[in-house]
Amino acid sequence: MSDEAQRLKIVFVGHVDHGKSTLIGRILHDTGSLPEGKIAAIQQACEAERMEFEYAFLLDALLEEQAQNITIDTTQIPFRTALRRYVIIDAPGHKEFLKNMITGAASADAAMLVIAANEGVREQSRRHAYLLSLLGVRQIIVVVNKLDLANYSEQAFREIEGEYRQFLSELGMTAREFVPASAKQGENVARRTDPALQWYSGHTVLEALDHVESTAALPNQPLRFCVQDIYRFDARRIIAGKIESGSLRVGDQLIFSPANKSSAVATIESWNSPAPEEAIAGDSVGITLREQIFVERGHVASHENDAPIETNRCRADIFWMAEEPLRKETEYILRVATQELKCKVVAIEQVMDSSTLATEIGERERLARNEVGRVTLQTRAPLVVDNHDRIPALGRFVLVDGGRICGGGIVFGGVYTDRTTVKSKNIFWSEGEITPTHRAKQNGHRGAVVWLTGLSGAGKSTIALALEGELFQRAMHTYVLDGDNVRHGLNSNLGFSAEDRVENIRRVGEVAKLMADSGTVVITAFISPYRLDRRRAREIALEGNAEFIEVFVDAPLQVCEERDPKHLYKKARAGQIRDFTGIDAPYEAPDDPDIVVRTDEQNVDESVATIMEQLLPRLRADDPID
Amino acid sequence: MQSARTHLDHLENQSVFIFREAYRAFRNVAMPWSMGKDSNVLIWLALKSFFGKIPFPVLHIDTTYEFPEMLEFRDWATQHYQLNLIVKINAEARARGVGYETHDPVTVTHELKTVALQQAMAEHKWDALITGIRRDEDPTRAKERYFSPRNAQFEWGYKDQPPEFWGQFASTAAKGEHVRVQPLLDWTEADIWRYILREKIPIPGMYFARNGQRYRSLGCMPITKAISSEASTIEEIIAELETTRTSERAGRAQDHHERNAMQKLRAKGFL
Numbered sequence: 001m002s003d004e005a006q007r008l009k010i011v012f013v014g015h016v017d018h019g020k021s022t023l024i025g026r027i028l029h030d031t032g033s034l035p036e037g038k039i040a041a042i043q044q045a046c047e048a049e050r051m052e053f054e055y056a057f058l059l060d061a062l063l064e065e066q067a068q069n070i071t072i073d074t075t076q077i078p079f080r081t082a083l084r085r086y087v088i089i090d091a092p093g094h095k096e097f098l099k100n101m102i103t104g105a106a107s108a109d110a111a112m113l114v115i116a117a118n119e120g121v122r123e124q125s126r127r128h129a130y131l132l133s134l135l136g137v138r139q140i141i142v143v144v145n146k147l148d149l150a151n152y153s154e155q156a157f158r159e160i161e162g163e164y165r166q167f168l169s170e171l172g173m174t175a176r177e178f179v180p181a182s183a184k185q186g187e188n189v190a191r192r193t194d195p196a197l198q199w200y201s202g203h204t205v206l207e208a209l210d211h212v213e214s215t216a217a218l219p220n221q222p223l224r225f226c227v228q229d230i231y232r233f234d235a236r237r238i239i240a241g242k243i244e245s246g247s248l249r250v251g252d253q254l255i256f257s258p259a260n261k262s263s264a265v266a267t268i269e270s271w272n273s274p275a276p277e278e279a280i281a282g283d284s285v286g287i288t289l290r291e292q293i294f295v296e297r298g299h300v301a302s303h304e305n306d307a308p309i310e311t312n313r314c315r316a317d318i319f320w321m322a323e324e325p326l327r328k329e330t331e332y333i334l335r336v337a338t339q340e341l342k343c344k345v346v347a348i349e350q351v352m353d354s355s356t357l358a359t360e361i362g363e364r365e366r367l368a369r370n371e372v373g374r375v376t377l378q379t380r381a382p383l384v385v386d387n388h389d390r391i392p393a394l395g396r397f398v399l400v401d402g403g404r405i406c407g408g409g410i411v412f413g414g415v416y417t418d419r420t421t422v423k424s425k426n427i428f429w430s431e432g433e434i435t436p437t438h439r440a441k442q443n444g445h446r447g448a449v450v451w452l453t454g455l456s457g458a459g460k461s462t463i464a465l466a467l468e469g470e471l472f473q474r475a476m477h478t479y480v481l482d483g484d485n486v487r488h489g490l491n492s493n494l495g496f497s498a499e500d501r502v503e504n505i506r507r508v509g510e511v512a513k514l515m516a517d518s519g520t521v522v523i524t525a526f527i528s529p530y531r532l533d534r535r536r537a538r539e540i541a542l543e544g545n546a547e548f549i550e551v552f553v554d555a556p557l558q559v560c561e562e563r564d565p566k567h568l569y570k571k572a573r574a575g576q577i578r579d580f581t582g583i584d585a586p587y588e589a590p591d592d593p594d595i596v597v598r599t600d601e602q603n604v605d606e607s608v609a610t611i612m613e614q615l616l617p618r619l620r621a622d623d624p625i626d
Numbered sequence: 627m628q629s630a631r632t633h634l635d636h637l638e639n640q641s642v643f644i645f646r647e648a649y650r651a652f653r654n655v656a657m658p659w660s661m662g663k664d665s666n667v668l669i670w671l672a673l674k675s676f677f678g679k680i681p682f683p684v685l686h687i688d689t690t691y692e693f694p695e696m697l698e699f700r701d702w703a704t705q706h707y708q709l710n711l712i713v714k715i716n717a718e719a720r721a722r723g724v725g726y727e728t729h730d731p732v733t734v735t736h737e738l739k740t741v742a743l744q745q746a747m748a749e750h751k752w753d754a755l756i757t758g759i760r761r762d763e764d765p766t767r768a769k770e771r772y773f774s775p776r777n778a779q780f781e782w783g784y785k786d787q788p789p790e791f792w793g794q795f796a797s798t799a800a801k802g803e804h805v806r807v808q809p810l811l812d813w814t815e816a817d818i819w820r821y822i823l824r825e826k827i828p829i830p831g832m833y834f835a836r837n838g839q840r841y842r843s844l845g846c847m848p849i850t851k852a853i854s855s856e857a858s859t860i861e862e863i864i865a866e867l868e869t870t871r872t873s874e875r876a877g878r879a880q881d882h883h884e885r886n887a888m889q890k891l892r893a894k895g896f897l
């Protein structure tokens with residue numbers, strides 16, 4: 001037996017009271033897995049409370065569970081047979097606790113579905129099987145329990161087997177096997193003793209367990225590295241996350257969706273152990289990149305030739321767990337791996353009763369608790385997914401409302417496109433009425449003034465436009481103010497005298513404030529050489545409760561002069577223009593800028609990445625205004 | 627070639643994932659640290675998660691009934707790992723005379739641990755606490771979530787826990803509430819020891835047998851009993867665990883004071 005091997009996780013599901021917890025308790029007891037004195041202690045407690053002893057109390061530890069003889073919440077217990085080690089998961093059967101059943105079952109490799117012989121196939125016997133299929137749990141063993149109550153009759157067993165086989169086949173599932181048992185009597189759990197069960201020659205429950213196949217991670221799947229966070233605790237800029245599928249190696253060229261930025265893996269970081277060359281599915285890793293591209297939580301790295309789907313719309317099957325029904329056209333938070341975006345359901349095409357499998361086709365407005373619906377989801381910002389049958393980890397999501405997970409679902413039917421040629425066209429939905437106080441919340445970000453300052457030719461306009469594109473791509477409200485769109489209209493009556501320059505900056509400051517107040521991230525690209533003017537612009541913004549972020553676009557004068565894109569330096573040197581900043585007018589560099597980019601050392605992407613990294617946290621909608 | 631990952635790799639990866647989710651989801655995180663074996667594994671996993679630097683404070687709730695050797699270890703480890711250590715004592719309760727000499731263990735544990743923790747929380751306004759509890763320690767802990775919300779009174783709403791699956795957690799706390807983040811939930815006592823062995827994690831010497839006795843679980847001095855054991859190396863401890871059938875917390879008096887003592891303690895905010 002290998003201690004090293006990963007544990008097989010087996011969930012016990014089925015209708016309320018059909019004996020799941022009892023069966024687990026019995027398994028633990030009959031295999032000598034319990035700590036000394038455990039049974040005696042429970043027996044003693046039961047006597048003191050005048051309750052009948054139940055094996056289920058080994059799992060149902062909460063007082064409320066014991067008082068009602070019911071499982072409320074799911075439990076996990078390690079367990080071993082002579083063959084291997086397991087984690088056994090007990091799940092509640094009561095309809096009320098379906099969310100707890102899902103919590104328990106979602107991580108399982110296989111399921112034991114328990115049906116009591118005296119009651120037969122019931123509502124949750126069916127619903128649980130259906131949910132297992134949605135959760136991706138494919139291996140099922142059916143235990144026909146409480147057969148003692150049917151005198152271990154083969155006919156009783158066969159009837160249930162027949163009915164349930166039929167039901168599973170409608171779901172496109174098959175059970176590995178059907179096993180008769182009595183958990184209470186310990187019959188055919190670890191061993192078979194009762195002559196009444198002689199007609200059966202198959203496995204005991206334990207043997208059936210040991211015959212479940214280990215679900216090894218699928219090899220050769222495409223890489224999906226989901227970014228959790230970026231760390232800069234020291235000089236390193238580490239991109240931390242989990243490899244959900246596939247593998248990555250140092251030197252691999254990665255593409256990050258949805259930004260579509262590409263860079264090679266420089267290192268795989270580690271602490272207190274040699275840096276690995278490769279990381280595989282399941283690994284929590286941190287990597288550094290060769291180029292300093294902008295990456296953030298939610299991005300998904302893949303190899304270039306096998307990228308995930310990037311879309312604003314997808315089709316999915318959703319199960320709903322919350323009391324409040326899912327409503328069409330209502331905003332929810334969608335979480336796929338580490339992505340979190342606003343979404344709404346734009347169509348509910350069909351609804352299935354997850355127990356009877358009765359399907360109701362035709363448009364619906366709502367999805368009630370415990371219903372499963374086939375829907376179309378729409379997000380504002382681009383969503384990165386895979387079809388669930390291809391890569392489960394990127395093909396499943398949860399819907400969150402008011403901070404609580406209300407439903408889950410799986411994606412199907414998405415179309416993969418060649419990322420190198422197609423850039424997604426985002427579809428946006430129309431906004432309802434927006435009150436000023438909720439603007440930031442509605443937009444998902446706050447308005448702000450991002451004030452770029454620097455010499456002519458330092459790269460302000462280029463960076464402003466690239467930054468605008470980056471923000472826009474994320475469905476953020478953004479706009480660039482620069483000489484081109486301000487000088488010709490708003491400031492067309494201003495020249496270049498010292499006075500006019502001051503007025504120019506003042507007006508830009510005022511307009512920027514208004515736009516920031518309306519929720520926009522305004523990017524200004526003016527030389528704005530004087531500290532005093534920039535301070536005024538900051539004060540104006542702050543008056544309007546807008547965040548003001550000063551970005552110093554820094555490049556030595558010599559470099560700017562060499563670039564001289566508009567030949568202005570040449571003209572200034574020749575005396576054809578006067579009061580030119582850097583030549584015959586001063587440039588007062590910021591003393592304490594919020595962000596500095598060195599355009600002589602970084603390329604545009606790197607500069608934008610530097611700005612984005614420091615800017616985004618300051619735009620978060622939930623931050624209190626300073 | 628892909629080398630297969632072991633059970634311990636899997637646990638480590640999952641814990642690291644949880645640490646990173648917690649650090650990202652919450653603004654103000656702290657990690658209680660008892661200097662016990664689980665706590666030290668937790669520190670170790672945090673160092674792995676954040677590449678050598680733990681970016682939040684570590685909290686020792688000092689009941690004033692601590693073993694001197696544990697305090698020595700605390701000071702050594704604080705230096706060694708460059709921890710940002712906060713020590714909290716419920717001085718008010720001690721001044722009132724609350725102590726094992728005069729009170730029952732449940733009361734003392736509540737006052738000197740849970741209430742002390744509440745006081746520290748009120749001072750520092752943490753919205754998440756990263757704890758080292760494991761499912762196999764106690765049947766009520768077996769019902770826990772990786773992210774487990776606590777209300778402003780520190781109560782655990784065990785009758786209506788949020789769903790948690792596919793790596794999606796209850797990662798928001800309302801004002802005054804907090805979330806217990808429990809990266810070691812899936813680990814067993816044996817896993818902890820195997821990992822300590824594999825990673826060579828420093829732990830206090832009291833876990834190893836001296837004069838035929840060692841501690842299996844460490845709490846307050848007056849209510850923690852040593853077990854008889856000859857296990858003086860980690861390998862011997864693991865071998866001992868393979869054969870023992872007594873439970874780990876058998877030596878911790880507050881758990882067994884009355885029926886379901888743990889549930890009552892835990893519902894009121896005990897870790």
Ligand SMILES: Nc1nc2c(ncn2[C@@H]2O[C@H](COP(=O)(O)OP(=O)(O)OP(=O)(O)O)[C@@H](O)[C@H]2O)c(=O)[nH]1
Pocket residue numbers: 014015016017018019020021022023054055056069070071072091092093094145146147148149181182183184185
């Ligand atoms: N006669 C008989 N009774 C059984 C058997 N298995 C369980 N029971 C009884 O059925 C009742 C319910 O058992 P549990 O194990 O709590 O059922 P469960 O499926 O875990 O119930 P929930 O978790 O609440 O859904 C208990 O009183 C058991 O003693 C069996 O094989 N035969």
Ligand SMILES: [Mg+2]
Pocket residue numbers: 020021022056060070071090091092093
């Ligand atoms: Mg049960």
